[in-house]
Amino acid sequence: MERWNQQTLARQFLFAGGIVSIVAMLLVGAFVTNLIEDAVTRNSAATTALYVDSIIAPILPDLKTTDTLDDVTNRVLDETFGQGALGKQVVSFRLWRADGTVLYATDKTIQGKRFPPGKDLTAAFSGKMVAQFDYVDDAESFDQRSFGKPLLEIYNPILQPWSGEVIAVTEFYEIADDFQQSLSQARLQSWLAVAGVTTTFFLLLSAIVFKGSRMIEAQQRSLTERVVDLQSLLTQNRTLHSRAQRASQRATALNEGYLRRLGADLHDGPAQLVAYAALRVDSALLVDPEAPRDVREAEITAIKARLQEAMDEIRSICSGLVLPQIETAAVPEILEKVVGAHRERTAATVDLKIASPARPLLPSAKICIYRFVQEALNNGYRHAAGANQTVTQTYEGNMIIVEVSDDGPGFDKSTMRPEGLGIAGLRERIESLGGTFDLATSSRGTTVRMSLNVHESEHV
Structure with missing residues (x-):
């Protein structure tokens, strides 16, 4: 499952959609082919039945009142199916009564015998024409099975003209080589049509999905790049925030340190010089009127020098503080x-x-x-x-x-x-x-x- 999720949307669709399309094509193809086969078989059978009925109907007596066929009818039917165009087209013919009795058959061994009615015969007596193209497997159809190839088997109800009641059923088998070829052609064309439509539909969807997949992949790459950029910015912001915190913490300590150093500079420099000058002002030489004038002037000069030195140091400190x-x-x-x-x-x-x-x-x-x-x-x-x-x-x-x-x-x-x-x-x-x-x-x-x-x- 994890490996499946790692695949792109386009690959997932190509795999899953391909399987679904193949299954859908097989199901739809089989369904459409069966419909076409049934339609072609019914149309061909209806044409043949109409042709046979047009030839047989005038020969048959009133089967509503007759349980058997006379010799003349049997002979005419034998001649009809033994020679001529109908004899070449129909390889076997039977005329059934509702109770399962064979009133007439080209195979004389089963004529007059009674067989349990099969589902096709029962359906024909209900008024439906039944046709199928396949190998014959009925118990009474030994001669037809001897041909060894598929036949078009047709059950056609015979209706009473004035009442519309089914009075008998004709069963005949037609060798349909042309029909088999037409049916194979119809099958091939139906499968090709279904395959073409399914393939076209799948390719159109694939193109849409591939386009969407590429767009999604491009958006995913763009989002990934943005996430990486945001993570990088977040890391930088955290670093800057940490640096700002450290700088803020150091700022207080540095300011205090600068103040201490400024205080130390003022204390060790100008303050000492001013204190020295203050002590010399109180000197006895300055207040003693009998002190020599030159000594007092020398003392005053020394005091002025110290004060000037203090001023120079104060200016120096100020020049360092002011940019x-x-x-x-x-x-x-x-x-x-x-x-x-x-x-x-x-x-x-x-x-x-x-x-x-x-x-x-x-x-x-x-x-x-x-x-x-x-x-x-x-x-x-x-x-x-x-x-x-x-x-x-x-x-x-x-x-x-x-x-x-x-x-x-x-x-x-x-x-x-x-x-x-x-x-x-x-x-x-x-x-x-x-x-x-x-x-x-x-x-x-x-x-x-x-x-x-x-x-x-x-x-x-």
């Missing part, structure tokens, strides 16, 4: 700005290599690139003293690639803290845009690499 106007800037301008800001802040040397021509990106992708380069340069400056730092931007197909490398001593990845702000923040930011983040480090230096799809970044 320049990059919405309308191209990628080369963004890279030049972030590298320039790093050079100005650290006085370090940074090589910049930019691919051209530039491709358009959304502001979110531009901000991601800016922060990536900014954080990577800061990390390289703190941990590798900015040794031969290089920023390289290239394109690989639809991907924009940005690398920040140095020649520092590298570090052990196993010592990295998962909650570290820099690397974790960069990775989350890049992956949230569908990009990739890689970090490679060894004793010969460190390379941080990011990639984003240009097309996706144009429509995200």
Whole structure:
């Protein structure tokens, strides 16, 4: 059953419909052939019976009142069936009485004898003409069986003219070679007609079913492709949903971390300098009127220097928090700005290599690139003293690639803290845009690499 269900609709119809069509053709063919045989046999028998009756009727006496035939009638009948056209056509003739007595027969051995009436004889006495084309098997038909071939057997009722009552039945056998040939021809034509109609009908249905089957298969393939596409989209949505959840969870931690780092930067830098200045303001040298003027001026100068240093650090922190106007800037301008800001802040040397021509990106992708380069340069400056730092931007197909490398001593990845702000923040930011983040480090230096799809970044 499973193998059957795996077959196409067209193959199922071809197999099942073929069997049904063959069975239907056999049944209809047999039925139509039998009807044609009966019709041809009746028509031929009726013609022969009419011919025989036209010759015999004038010879016979009134059988209603006569139980036997006289010698003259017997002699005339013998001459009629012994010679002439009727004798050549009819090989045997009998005249039956209603009680089963043979009043006359060309076979004199059964004339005058009585036989049990058969169903054909009984039907003839009821007023019906009976005809059949077959081998003779009646008990009284020994001579007819000796011919060894089918005969046209006819039972024809003889009616009384004025009353219409059946007074006798004539039974005769005709050698019908032409009839057999005509009947065989009719059978062949009927079978060919039935086979032609059945085949045409089956082919028309097959064409319709095959067309429908191809349409269904095409729709199934289309639906399968859509299901595969939907499953792929569902998988992508689940991945993006999971990534969004992780990004949301990390966002809170990163924001808290940024606040802690900002607090630490303010505490360790400007706050210490301001506190130092505040302590020096309360110095005895400033409030002692007898202190030398040059000493007091030196103290005031030191306080101003610390306050100016604190202001410089506050400006530096603010410049790191506030991005320049990059919405309308191209990628080369963004890279030049972030590298320039790093050079100005650290006085370090940074090589910049930019691919051209530039491709358009959304502001979110531009901000991601800016922060990536900014954080990577800061990390390289703190941990590798900015040794031969290089920023390289290239394109690989639809991907924009940005690398920040140095020649520092590298570090052990196993010592990295998962909650570290820099690397974790960069990775989350890049992956949230569908990009990739890689970090490679060894004793010969460190390379941080990011990639984003240009097309996706144009429509995200």
